Amino acid sequence: MKRVEWVLFDLGGVLVNVDQARIFTNLARNSGLDPDFVKEQLLRAVPLNSDFITKEYLPKQIAREVNVALGTSLSETQVVESINAELGETIGSTAELLTSLRSKVRIGCLSNTNSIHWDRLLNCYSFMSEFDRRFASQIVGHAKPGARIYIEVAKHLGVSGNEILFFDDREENIEAALKLGWHAKLYREHGNLISDLGEFGLG
Helix, strand or coil: CCCCCEEEECCECCCEEECCHHHHHHHHHHHCCCHHHHHHHHHHCHHHHCHHHHCCCCHHHHHHHHHHHHCCCCCHHHHHHHHHCCEEEECHHHHCCHHHHHCCCEEEEEECCCHHHHHHHHHHCHHHHHCCEEEEHHHHCCCCCCHHHHHHHHHHHCCCHHHEEEEECCHHHHHHHHHCCCEEEECCCHHHHHHHHHCCCCC
16 A cells, blocks of 8 residues: 655645636736736736736735736726635545545645735635645745746655545646655546545545
């Protein structure tokens, strides 16, 4: 039986339903702009697609970047609420496993996120209190699938890669973890998760 010391979960798509399109829709509604234009401009804005998830920005700083990208004067509240619109309901089938899993092994999360989402996650999603350790890209200073974030997380946990089991819904993030010696599984649905945990005696 393979033995792991830590089980880490991605958040978006594994524990929280996400829909990025809601960001563009909400910003478009608040600004009167076309949603496709909003999407194009924001995805083109380099700070929002790189620094946004690897540095800790204050909400007012993010609001300024959004307004510069869109040529708007949206309030900080409008920007924060629009960005948080991406976060949906908890994926209950995964969240309900955390308490029992924590009785068998230490658990944590490893997510590409940002300061606005992180504040929302910590304050509005009860499952976040289940984790023994929480790793967010903007705090670590690196993002998946770059190797550095995996190296830093393993160092903070004080274990080698083969003592970590990681679940993510993106193939590129799984492949990056595997290359560094982690046990990593692609999350597809609840049955798949249960089966993969059982492989490590954690089902």
